[in-house]
Amino acid sequence: MNSLPPNKRSRSPAGAAFAATLTFDEVSHGYDGHATIRNLSLTAQAGKILCLLGPSGSGKTTLLRLAAGIEAPTRGRVLLDGKEVSGPSVFVPPEYRGVGFVFQDFALFPHMNVLDNVKFGLTALSQKEASDTGMASLERVGLAHYADQYPHALSGGEQQRVALARALAPRPSVLLMDEPFSGLDTRLRDSVRTETLSILAETGATGVIVTHDAEEAMRMADTIALLKDGALAQLGTAEQIYRAPSDLFVAGFFAEITVFDVCVTAGQVDTPLGRFHAKGWSDGEKLSVAVRVSGIGIVENGGSVPARIVYRRFLGDYEQFALSVPGVDKLVQARMPVGTLKSDLQDVSLCVNERDILLFK
Numbered sequence: 316m317n318s319l320p321p322n323k324r325s326r327s328p329a330g331a332a333f334a335a336t337l338t339f340d341e342v343s344h345g346y347d348g349h350a351t352i353r354n355l356s357l358t359a360q361a362g363k364i365l366c367l368l369g370p371s372g373s374g375k376t377t378l379l380r381l382a383a384g385i386e387a388p389t390r391g392r393v394l395l396d397g398k399e400v401s402g403p404s405v406f407v408p409p410e411y412r413g414v415g416f417v418f419q420d421f422a423l424f425p426h427m428n429v430l431d432n433v434k435f436g437l438t439a440l441s442q443k444e445a446s447d448t449g450m451a452s453l454e455r456v457g458l459a460h461y462a463d464q465y466p467h468a469l470s471g472g473e474q475q476r477v478a479l480a481r482a483l484a485p486r487p488s489v490l491l492m493d494e495p496f497s498g499l500d501t502r503l504r505d506s507v508r509t510e511t512l513s514i515l516a517e518t519g520a521t522g523v524i525v526t527h528d529a530e531e532a533m534r535m536a537d538t539i540a541l542l543k544d545g546a547l548a549q550l551g552t553a554e555q556i557y558r559a560p561s562d563l564f565v566a567g568f569f570a571e572i573t574v575f576d577v578c579v580t581a582g583q584v585d586t587p588l589g590r591f592h593a594k595g596w597s598d599g600e601k602l603s604v605a606v607r608v609s610g611i612g613i614v615e616n617g618g619s620v621p622a623r624i625v626y627r628r629f630l631g632d633y634e635q636f637a638l639s640v641p642g643v644d645k646l647v648q649a650r651m652p653v654g655t656l657k658s659d660l661q662d663v664s665l666c667v668n669e670r671d672i673l674l675f676k
């Protein structure tokens with residue numbers, strides 16, 4: 316095995332980070348014969364944010380570990396800015412990749428103060444340079460005043476920012492983040508996420524962020540890679556994937572859906588929620604029709620499908636409704652802005668937006 320020369324950029328004490336592209340080229344990986352990544356090719360563009368999205372066990376963390384050099388692929392190559400860092404005859408150790416890592420649990424050292432935590436990876440610098448760089452990084456996340464504190468004295472959100480400062484201090488060209496906000500409560504998560512996005516934009520580093528939450532991916536990513544069983548289910552912008560999901564799995568991951576199995580007749584499909592066009596499909600073809608819950612509207616009168624409200628729940632701006640609909644064995648869910656429907660209403664009708672109908676083989 317050859318090791319590439321050390322990436323000096325990762326040790327540079329000052330100056331802006333230079334974003335790098337990160338490429339997985341036909342990468343496979345497994346643990347004890349169990350495949351975790353299957354022949355996956357994917358590129359994170361320089362200076363952009365790529366979110367790795369997928370259900371538990373789909374291989375998101377493994378991909379980050381392959382990029383960082385904590386794992387080696389069994390086949391294929393990992394490249395940074397076109398240079399192979401993992402491959403059949405090359406393995407560059409993590410410390411020479413110029414890549415930063417923020418873990419799910421922040422992983423701060425409890426016995427070191429905040430500044431020492433941030434300085435931890437700056438071993439190539441003199442003490443003075445490391446302290447200056449560490450302080451500059453803490454300033455960037457707005458926590459310079461906590462330099463002498465110990466991690467236990469900080470809130471979860473502050474600890475996450477220290478972890479971010481530590482990962483950014485060596486000026487990585489790629490920042491890998493594994494579910495970085497999952498340890499935070501919902502309200503804090505929104506503000507820390509927004510802050511992290513602006514810090515990433517300021518540093519210019521390429522960001523690769525793991526999440527299992529489609530909404531979080533949509534909020535953060537320039538590009539989303541949705542994984543399923545270690546393979547790429549779909550790659551695109553949030554809008555591309557939401558509007559044109561490649562299959563039922565992707566559709567169900569990006570939106571709450573109700574699914575019916577149907578057969579195309581005279582260019583149309585009949586479902587308990589209405590008759591819809593099946594343009595481009597042949598008569599007799601068996602399809603799954605996915606109706607996005609967000610495309611179902613409830614009206615007192617005048618809709619196309621009769622329904623009865625079984626229960627409703629107040630969710631702040633919206634009310635969630637569970638409805639029984641003739642011909643549907645499960646309750647149909649729908650959401651309406653609060654105040655749209657009278658509180659004693661029971662029998663209603665539904666209107667379904669054709670834009671929220673998706674057809675799959």
Ligand SMILES: Nc1ncnc2c1ncn2[C@@H]1O[C@H](COP(=O)(O)OP(=O)(O)OP(=O)(O)O)[C@@H](O)[C@H]1O
Binds near residue numbers: 346372374377527
């Ligand atoms: N150290 C390990 N030894 C053996 N199998 C492992 C190990 N780490 C992960 N796996 C397996 O590899 C597969 C992919 O795991 P990975 O952690 O990459 O998924 P993930 O998408 O990040 O999941 P989660 O969202 O639950 O963290 C899973 O089947 C998991 O059980």
